[in-house]
Amino acid sequence: MTAAAVPFTNKRRREITTPEGLTLPLTIASRSARAGALILDVMIILFALIAFHIALIAVAGGLIDNMGSAFSAAPSGAAEFLQILLIIVVFLSWYGYFLVQELGPRGATLGKRILGIRIAARGQGQAAARLTPEVVIARNLLRDIEVFYPLVFILVTAMSAYAGENSGAMIWVAAGWFALFLLLPLFNRDALRAGDIIAGTWVVEAPRLQLARALSARPASAAEKTAVAPAARPAFTPDELGVYGERELQVLERLLREDEPAALATVHTTIATKIGRPAVPGDARAFLEAFYAALRAKLEQDMRFGKRKADKHS
């Protein structure tokens, strides 16, 4: 419900142009959200594989032990089949997990969905582009080299250095090189990792909002109820409305939608004082709704004539 758009970070806002010529705003997913999504995905794969392994041993563990000892060196057909199954399952889940999900209609793995982000094609310039299977494949093939190899390599290097082994300067050069890959998203504006650069994708926020109530519209019955004392609230004069602009209107809209009585009372007092009207306690919401409707009507009318007023200072 608190759906009012408050662009808290304009640095991450981008615009794409659809083939209809409409510009749509996108928000680049934050780097922390992406790291979190990756950690979630890896955990999901790991736990699923461990569970699979345990289930396999529970079901067929006896088979492997008995057959293995009975027929000495050569593994039995059944046991060998299970080994192959395991290798193939590990390979497929490692690469298939990301591929299948990102090719799906949501364009996101489970971890990304939980964090509310998805992948999208970057496109040429501003033009929006279509996500295709080869794009998704390209970005996922690079994940190993840029995330997991570096992590393993740096960990191993650090551990061998800790153990006092002299592994030479080359190791540190290589570690630095890997670190560069790993930290690549920190060094560009769009938080692209190497796979995103190669595939032409980026990761954006996938907002899901519900249509909020129209604030000026109220059921006819309710309108009659509040209209009992129209004299108590005369129409606002253009001078009174002229003190605020669009920014203040949006703040007011958000407050009305959040509907916190204490905040409404404070703002009621502020506005009433500013335009020189008595602030009747208990009347905050009704006053603010009327003021909001009047202010919006005025600003929208000006807008139709090409006059915009960004905020109270302009």
Next chain:
Amino acid sequence: MNFTALAARLNPFGQRRNSAAPLEPVNTALRSDRFRLEREADWLRLEAIIKRMEQGKLGRISDEDLLALPALYRTAASSLAAMRETSLDAATLAYLEQLVLRAWFQVYGPRLGFFRWLREFLLGGWSRAVRALSLDILITLGVMVAGVIAGWLLVASDPDWYYRLVPAGSGQGRVPGASAEDLLATLAPADEIGGLSTFAAYLFSNNAGVCILAFALGFAFGIPSLMLMVHNMALLGALLWLFDGQGVVVELAAWLSVHGTTELFGILLSGAAGLHIGRSMAFPGDQSVLASAAAAGRRSALVMVGVVFMMIIAALLEAFPRQLVAGTPERFAIGGVMLTFWLAYFFLYAPRKPSADEPAA
């Protein structure tokens, strides 16, 4: 308002829509809100369709809804354009923006399912992508041949190099100074079939990993990919030198060719795919570096999917025919057939592109 706000807060994933669509007749003072109220039924219908598409439940969308989708999408898009010029209702604008964006992702999303894509890929898409990389394949082939020669010359000048090139333990008795009989023994077929299919699965997962590495390293202007090629091929050169010294190089070539024609072809393709990306980033032409890298990445990703298939085939060949077929001519025949097949598939098999509306892949 209090109740709906509370309910929405308690149930953020809920499907409550009652707050949005007043069924009673309404009074509204604002033209922009009248505009909205006239159209919001269409928006909500679009949202319901999009939601089902996102859940992958295409079958649950009625025919009328599916037919109405393009019109609903355009309605929402033009509503958004109009409201940006006439309305200051930030919440409704934000809702419309995300709705149109979600609809855009669905309407212009990946159109092919995975299996239809796979079919198109095998019937032409793959060989087309390989042909697009012809220059890189030639360069990589040259580098690989140079690597073999370098390995041979290095070991010929100083046999100690053999131990540096070939990792200890993997030689299985193939060391300088071994007799021809010892060397041939390492090429003999396995006595029993036991364990070979596990071996194949292991080989596949290992080789596919090496190929993906060769591809991914191409990102650094292709140089690491080429270095990886040289290193691997130098190993081969050293092996060839070793067997040549005892006059059994033909037997080695036959043994290698069973799976090697497929496996080395796959490595060649992945190195070429890596080089293709590196080259496109180093010399982007009149495109931006990012656009050039992305276009190259799409082409080479297709090749890489094919390489994974080739690695499956190579692993099967390596585990079964190579270990079970003994004769040198038979081994050459298998390897030769595979090589001919790949060359014909990539360079002779060129069906026409099925759809023209997709930008060149």
